[in-house]
Amino acid sequence: MSTGSDSSWVGKKPLRRVGGMSDALSIASDLGFHVSASPQEVLQTSTTTGEKSDDLVRVLRDLTAVQRKIADLEVELRGRKDDKNVAYLTHVTEMEKKIETLARITTILKDVIQNKDRIIARLQQPYSLDCIPVEAEYQKQFSELLMKAASDYGALSASVADFQWSQNFKEPPSVWADMLRPIPVALASCTRFFEAMSAMRESFATLQKLRMGRSANSLPSTPARSHSQSATGDSDCVTPPPWRNDSSFDELANKSTKRQEVEQQEGDGFSEATELDISNHRRLSWPPVKTTG
Structure with a gap:
């Protein structure tokens, strides 16, 4: 078997089918024989290639149009970026x-230029802040004085505050005398009122003590109770016995009269307490009955 000189089929393996023409052509290709294509395959290949060429041309045209649009967008974007970078120089509001x-800034610089001498003199001072102006030759003594007065700074501040407060009163002394004159009168009135209140409180306390003593002394002087009254209860203040037709009103009147005579013999200082006690005793006894005949 001889091998052909054409090496176009070297490395190409057509689709192999066992027992078919493709298998035979594949074996021939492996052996190095040249196999020509059929006319139908050549026509089909040319038709397919022409259609692919038209599609390729169309795709290339679309790609070119897209590239042009992309280039235009890049140019516009670059221009907008440049405008943004220089907008603070070109925009009216920014200007x-x-x-x-x-x-x-110009106004501040003018003020600095006009006051440059004072600023230089101020910077040459030991303290650049607001301070008391002191000559250079007395600064040492003034510093020592401030160190000594540092301990009395609180009292000094209070004195300055008092001085400032006193400056607010600009009226003459005569006006202040007229304004201060009612104060002693008001104080004296308050003192008298307080003394009167104290005396009244003491009087009430004494009266309460006297009432307590009179009530304690009047308890033993109550008339003796009968056996029937003792059986009713142990209380000193009991209701009078039931009404009886055979009771003597003269005895009740005599008892109340004697009690009034004993109470009237008290001193004048205890008159108010005596009247209260009489009224209390009268509540516990029958009213006096005037005898006729």
Whole structure:
């Protein structure tokens, strides 16, 4: 068997089918023989290649259009970025803000230039803050004085506050005398009122003690109770016995009269307490009956 000189089929293996033409062509290709394609396959291949070429051309045109759009978008995006970077220089509102800032800075610089001598003198002082102006030759003594007065700073502050408070009163002394004159009168009135209240409180306390003593002394002087009254209860204040037609009103009247005479013999200082006790005893006894004849 001889081998052909054409090596176009080297490395190409057609689809093999066992016992078929494809299997035979595959074996021939493996052995190195050249196998020509059929006319139908050539026609089909050319038709497919033409359709693919048209599709490829169409895709290339679309791709070119898309690339152009992308390039335009990139240019526009770059321009917008540049506008954003320089907007603070070109926009009207931003320019007005810059002008106001520059005007304020210019005013400050003018003030600094006009007051440069005072600023330099102030910076040459040992303290740049607000302080008491002291000559350079007396600064040492003044510092020592401040160190000694540091312990009395509280009293000094209070004195300064009092001084400032006293400066608010600008009226003459005569006006203040007229304004202060009613104060002693009011104090004297308050004192008298307090003394009167104290005396009244003592009087009430004494009266209460006297009432307590009179009530204790009047308990033994009550008339003796009968056996019938003792059987009713142990209380000193009991209701009078039931009404009886044969009772003597003269005896009851004599008892009440004697009790009134004993109570009237008390001193004048105990008159009020005596009247209260009489009224209490009268509540526990029958009213006096005037005898006729």
